[in-house]
Amino acid sequence: MDKYCYLIVRELPPFFPHQHYISYREIETVNTVDEIRHPSVRETLKFLNYNKGSDIRHAGDLPARAGMGTSSSFTVGLTHAISTLMGKTYKKMDLAMNSIHIEQDLIKENVGSQDQVTAAIGGFNKLSFYKSQVLNKSISNGDKLEKYLMLFFAGFPRTASEIAKEQIDNIKNNKSTLQEMYILVDEAINYIKAEDYLGFGNLLGYNWSLKKKLSKNVSTEYVDFIYNNAIKAGALSGKLLGAGNGGFMLFFVEPDKQDSVKKALSSCLYVPFKFENTGSQIIYKGNEVFDTIVDKPWGYESIISKDDNTAIWKLFLKYNEKTSSHCHPNKDTLMIVIDGSVIFTVGNETLRMSKFDSKLVKAGIYHRAEAISKNGANIIEIDSPPLLTDIVRGEDKYGRAGKSYFPEK
Numbered sequence: 001m002d003k004y005c006y007l008i009v010r011e012l013p014p015f016f017p018h019q020h021y022i023s024y025r026e027i028e029t030v031n032t033v034d035e036i037r038h039p040s041v042r043e044t045l046k047f048l049n050y051n052k053g054s055d056i057r058h059a060g061d062l063p064a065r066a067g068m069g070t071s072s073s074f075t076v077g078l079t080h081a082i083s084t085l086m087g088k089t090y091k092k093m094d095l096a097m098n099s100i101h102i103e104q105d106l107i108k109e110n111v112g113s114q115d116q117v118t119a120a121i122g123g124f125n126k127l128s129f130y131k132s133q134v135l136n137k138s139i140s141n142g143d144k145l146e147k148y149l150m151l152f153f154a155g156f157p158r159t160a161s162e163i164a165k166e167q168i169d170n171i172k173n174n175k176s177t178l179q180e181m182y183i184l185v186d187e188a189i190n191y192i193k194a195e196d197y198l199g200f201g202n203l204l205g206y207n208w209s210l211k212k213k214l215s216k217n218v219s220t221e222y223v224d225f226i227y228n229n230a231i232k233a234g235a236l237s238g239k240l241l242g243a244g245n246g247g248f249m250l251f252f253v254e255p256d257k258q259d260s261v262k263k264a265l266s267s268c269l270y271v272p273f274k275f276e277n278t279g280s281q282i283i284y285k286g287n288e289v290f291d292t293i294v295d296k297p298w299g300y301e302s303i304i305s306k307d308d309n310t311a312i313w314k315l316f317l318k319y320n321e322k323t324s325s326h327c328h329p330n331k332d333t334l335m336i337v338i339d340g341s342v343i344f345t346v347g348n349e350t351l352r353m354s355k356f357d358s359k360l361v362k363a364g365i366y367h368r369a370e371a372i373s374k375n376g377a378n379i380i381e382i383d384s385p386p387l388l389t390d391i392v393r394g395e396d397k398y399g400r401a402g403k404s405y406f407p408e409k
Contacts, residue, residue: 001273003061005073005119009081012053023057025064040075043106047098048082066153067242069115075099076119080280092279093134096120122279126189140374141192143318146275148197150235150251150258153269154226177213184210198236201252205237220246226268233257233264277316278302297398298323299376303388311386315369315379317342322370324396331387333361335369340377343370366394 012021018029022041033050036042041056056078062068076099083090090098099116103109117127117134124142128135184207191200208227212218223240226249230238234257241248248271253261262270278293281302293302298321305312317323317340325345335344336358344351344359346367351359361367371377383390393401 002276003068003271003273005061005070005077006059007074007077007081008055008057009078009085010055011085012055014053016053019053021055039107039109040071040078040102043102044075044078044082047102047106048079048086048088050082050086054082062248063153065247067240067247069119069242071109072099072103072111072115073119075102076116076280080120080282084282084285092120093117093136095280096134118279120280123277124275126185138375139189139192141195143275144195145192145197145200147255148201148252149273150253150261151271151273152226152230152249152251152265153271154223154240154246154249155268174214177210181207181210197252198254201236204239204250204252208237208239211239223249226265229264230261233261235261296323297321297400299371306386309384309386311383311388313381313383315381317369317371317377317379319371319374319376321376322397323368324398324400325366325368325394327364327366327392327394328361328383328387328390329364329392330390331383331385332363333367334382335359335361335367336380336382338378338380340371340373340375342377342379343372344368345370 012019019031020028020033020036022028022030022036022038024038026037028037030036033042033045036045045054058074060070060074062070064070076095079099079102080090080095083095096113096117096119099120100113103111103116104113113129113134114127117136118125121136123136124139124145125136126139128137184203188200188203188207191197191203219240223246227238227240230249230251230253235251235253238249238251240246241250249268251261277300281293293300299316299318301313301315303311304314322343335353337353337355339355341352341354344353344367346359346361347365351357352372353359369377369379395401
């Protein structure tokens with residue numbers, strides 16, 4: 001979802017009386033890594049063998065210990081940032097696996113593995129965990145589920161590790177319940193693929209009834225009170241997120257009943273959100289801005305690399321959406337399809353392009369791309385020279401013909 005954990009990381013200059021400055025809800029100034037109280041910061045620096053001074057500052061959109069994966073998002077983001085500072089590059093799944101190792105093996109937290117993977121890779125996925133690997137499969141139509149979901153903050157932040165420990169200790173006693181919850185995963189995916197969102201909503205409620213069997217600490221009288229009020233106001237179902245006991249509650253509500261539910265839960269903070277597909281991103285490095293997501297009516301784009309000769313962009317096109325017909329008067333463009341299928345129009349030529357197909361577009365030639373695969377399409381665009389505002393828009397279904405490029409209008 002589009003709620004983020006922001007980290008600013010730099011090498012601390014040698015002019016200070018301390019070696020490490022860490023700012024989160026507390027401020028630490030220490031001289032050795034072993035003195036750092038924040039467990040994720042301490043163990044991440046050790047794991048990556050970072051041996052210089054550090055200045056680490058954190059800000060987040062969501063509170064900690066509230067069932068939203070903020071702790072794992074912090075570890076993923078910190079691992080990503082420190083690695084980049086050291087000149088190391090990891091694939092996103094490797095980033096997730098390193099973060100799982102830090103939290104489970106080094107910090108000894110009683111946490112799962114789904115939060116780290118989701119924070120690292122983003123998107124709406126089915127995750128399959130094996131002893132030596134994690135497999136992810138993107139789920140079609142997941143973005144259409146968004147309009148049925150409402151998120152509320154019920155308060156009472158708690159430490160997930162404490163509640164999760166009781167659930168772990170009870171695994172043998174809860175084996176049949178856990179097996180039933182496991183089976184529900186594919187049922188839920190089938191409902192989404194079939195665009196039977198009411199079926200998914202009913203399943204969400206059943207999953208909550210199963211989750212409450214895992215531990216007496218999963219729910220509380222207050223959580224049950226909020227849940228029942230939402231159902232009376234028109235919600236089809238809902239559940240408490242995270243390990244349980246407090247934090248955020250997610251409800252499935254048909255659009256025409258959402259005002260009623262919002263009014264009934266006025267004592268809780270309503271948190272609008274959208275699904276997010278990019279995962280952990282480096283948005284600034286040195287003097288360059290990277291991976292800053294720019295929303296477009298057809299999807300989104302970000303610049304991922306730029307030097308004196310080239311600029312590299314990453315584009316995501318939604319299914320059945322298309323860019324404007326446009327040209328770059330002073331630069332050549334190489335388009336490479338990374339995932340999905342597109343109809344690519346270049347001048348008077350129309351091409352169907354799939355994974356790893358490419359097309360060079362010379363300066364001044366009008367072109368456009370349209371995604372025809374159900375899950376949309378990912379495209380890499382390489383421009384030379386790197387003239388970021390070199391564009392002339394022609395025909396456009398979103399009414400942007402002739403309008404400027406930066407900023408988007």
